[in-house]
Amino acid sequence: MAVTKKRLGDLLVESMLISEEQLQEALREQSKTKQKLGDLLISQGYITEQQLIEVLEFQLGIPHVSLYKFQIDPAVTQIIPESMARRYQAIPLQKEGGRLMVAMADPLDYFAIEELRMSTGFRIEPAISSRDELQRAIARHYGLQDSMNQMLVDMSSSDEIQENEVMDEDSPVVRLVNQMIQQAVQLRASDIHVDPSELNVTIRYRIDGVLRTERTVPKQMQGFITARLKIMAKLNIAERRLPQDGRIKMTVDFKAVDIRVSSLPTIHGEKLVLRILDLSTGVKAIDQLGFNERNLELFKDMIDKPYGILLITGPTGSGKTTTLYSGLSHLNKEDTNIITVEDPVEYQLEGINQVQVNPNIGLTFAAGLRSILRQDPNIIMVGEIRDSETAEIAIRASLTGHLVLSTLHTNDSVSTITRFRDMGIEPYLIASSLLGIVAQRLVRRVCPDCKQAHPVTEQERFFLRGRLPELDKLYRGQGCGSCNSTGYRGRVAIHEVLLVDDEIRELITNGASVMQLRDAASRQGMIQLLDDGLEKVARGVTTLQEVLRETVAH
Numbered sequence: 001m002a003v004t005k006k007r008l009g010d011l012l013v014e015s016m017l018i019s020e021e022q023l024q025e026a027l028r029e030q031s032k033t034k035q036k037l038g039d040l041l042i043s044q045g046y047i048t049e050q051q052l053i054e055v056l057e058f059q060l061g062i063p064h065v066s067l068y069k070f071q072i073d074p075a076v077t078q079i080i081p082e083s084m085a086r087r088y089q090a091i092p093l094q095k096e097g098g099r100l101m102v103a104m105a106d107p108l109d110y111f112a113i114e115e116l117r118m119s120t121g122f123r124i125e126p127a128i129s130s131r132d133e134l135q136r137a138i139a140r141h142y143g144l145q146d147s148m149n150q151m152l153v154d155m156s157s158s159d160e161i162q163e164n165e166v167m168d169e170d171s172p173v174v175r176l177v178n179q180m181i182q183q184a185v186q187l188r189a190s191d192i193h194v195d196p197s198e199l200n201v202t203i204r205y206r207i208d209g210v211l212r213t214e215r216t217v218p219k220q221m222q223g224f225i226t227a228r229l230k231i232m233a234k235l236n237i238a239e240r241r242l243p244q245d246g247r248i249k250m251t252v253d254f255k256a257v258d259i260r261v262s263s264l265p266t267i268h269g270e271k272l273v274l275r276i277l278d279l280s281t282g283v284k285a286i287d288q289l290g291f292n293e294r295n296l297e298l299f300k301d302m303i304d305k306p307y308g309i310l311l312i313t314g315p316t317g318s319g320k321t322t323t324l325y326s327g328l329s330h331l332n333k334e335d336t337n338i339i340t341v342e343d344p345v346e347y348q349l350e351g352i353n354q355v356q357v358n359p360n361i362g363l364t365f366a367a368g369l370r371s372i373l374r375q376d377p378n379i380i381m382v383g384e385i386r387d388s389e390t391a392e393i394a395i396r397a398s399l400t401g402h403l404v405l406s407t408l409h410t411n412d413s414v415s416t417i418t419r420f421r422d423m424g425i426e427p428y429l430i431a432s433s434l435l436g437i438v439a440q441r442l443v444r445r446v447c448p449d450c451k452q453a454h455p456v457t458e459q460e461r462f463f464l465r466g467r468l469p470e471l472d473k474l475y476r477g478q479g480c481g482s483c484n485s486t487g488y489r490g491r492v493a494i495h496e497v498l499l500v501d502d503e504i505r506e507l508i509t510n511g512a513s514v515m516q517l518r519d520a521a522s523r524q525g526m527i528q529l530l531d532d533g534l535e536k537v538a539r540g541v542t543t544l545q546e547v548l549r550e551t552v553a554h
Helices: 008-014 020-033 037-043 049-060 082-088 110-120 131-141 144-154 163-167 172-186 219-232 293-303 320-331 365-375 388-399 413-422 427-433 458-464 502-509 514-524 529-538 544-551
Strands: 090-096 099-104 123-128 189-196 200-207 210-218 244-252 255-266 269-278 308-313 338-342 353-356 379-382 403-408 434-446 451-455 473-477 488-499
Touching: 008 020, 008 037, 008 049, 020 037, 037 049, 049 123, 082 090, 082 110, 082 131, 090 110, 090 131, 099 110, 099 131, 110 123, 131 172, 172 189, 172 219, 172 244, 172 255, 172 269, 189 219, 200 219, 210 219, 219 244, 219 255, 219 269, 293 308, 293 320, 293 434, 293 488, 308 320, 308 388, 308 413, 320 338, 320 379, 320 403, 320 434, 338 365, 353 365, 365 379, 365 388, 379 388, 388 403, 388 427, 413 427, 413 434, 413 488, 413 514, 427 434, 427 502, 434 473, 434 529, 434 544, 458 544, 488 514, 488 529, 488 544, 502 514, 529 544
Parallel strands: 099 123, 308 403, 308 434, 338 353, 338 379, 379 403
Antiparallel strands: 090 099, 189 200, 189 269, 200 210, 244 255, 255 269, 434 488, 451 473
């Protein structure tokens, strides 16, 4: 293995991936943080992990392996213990004679290579792979299968579930459920679905808004998995006929994770859905929400008003709560009393009083909102306006000197006004209280590691005609290990921000139609959801197919 004495920083400068100034800045930062230079440059956004891999591959002559394409023999994975594979981010690929080919995130970690050699007795031949791919491969090839096999062996012959099988931390079912959650967190899944059918149970993960099947387990495991999850979420194990909701708080890979658990009785047993909230990511700043320049300015102006009501609208899972929390974080100052009423409280914010709705004892949104008004608040956040009673109290609160932030399920900004009318709210109350409406959707980002330009096709030009006719190329992901061959990684919001100005206020008071309101919004310069999405398509942030799926379909 020919290793040159050139340093990584010099190689990156020679390859024109970073400038000399960026290298020196990173080296100064490295002296403080003691991070590896490659990891530091990636975290600062100077290079991508894929670019780093290519430079190392070219310089060191070490093969780059795409693990999502590689068929790994389960027998080979047993050569390196799981604890060591996780510690060094390494997974064995194949053995030949006395040599063992091992995929590693850092093939320059000679200490790790020596440890692996001493542990296995093989001569280690490193290959380069991305950190994300390695984490997924380790999660897939270690643990889960072992726990499943052990479960099938150890399960009681009777249908009755023994307490120690779902309580003992070392039991196969407990390990299986923990590994299932750990893998979902590593894959950045937002939800885990445990779907029972007549013959088996399917485990599915929702990643970047799209569900995909991760594995299928035998039917006889269903009761054990369900019982374990219900114990973790403090649900009633004996109750199988009614839906239940619970919560799990745990740490996965040193990250605090909050999981909402929902059970639903079906004809084939209980279906469970786990909504995962990664608490370590924290609340985003307003300028990280994906607003374009004009919409960001409008949004900031609206939330900085002393009173009135601001609504965030969109379907379930469109990032409304994230936008609300970012707004609250921006407003959270020492001289401000902020109180929220939510169902459920997703993120706990320091310095903000958060109330959890509990309909079982009569603490509804409306009841909570009435009580909040007696607590001398400056700013009120209502998780969701679901009925006319909550809508009326929220509007009256905004008219008596409070800033009210809330969400509503509507398709676009303008139709929110008609929804309020349908709830029985008087038009003059809507007109005098409403500051503005933000409609939003989430679209998948093009994977930066396999992003490539391509000429605009005739079909794409048809959709762009009249909006972006001069565009001659678009971007899409080719599919790689970082994005699980989907071509997408992560999501970004597209927005439509309606400012309620004097003209729109007058139209609302006079009971104007949706069409009249939309025309007035266009004259005001409102950027529609589709146009904001297309602007992100032109910049290569997302694809035309994603934007059309989220806007035209609705």
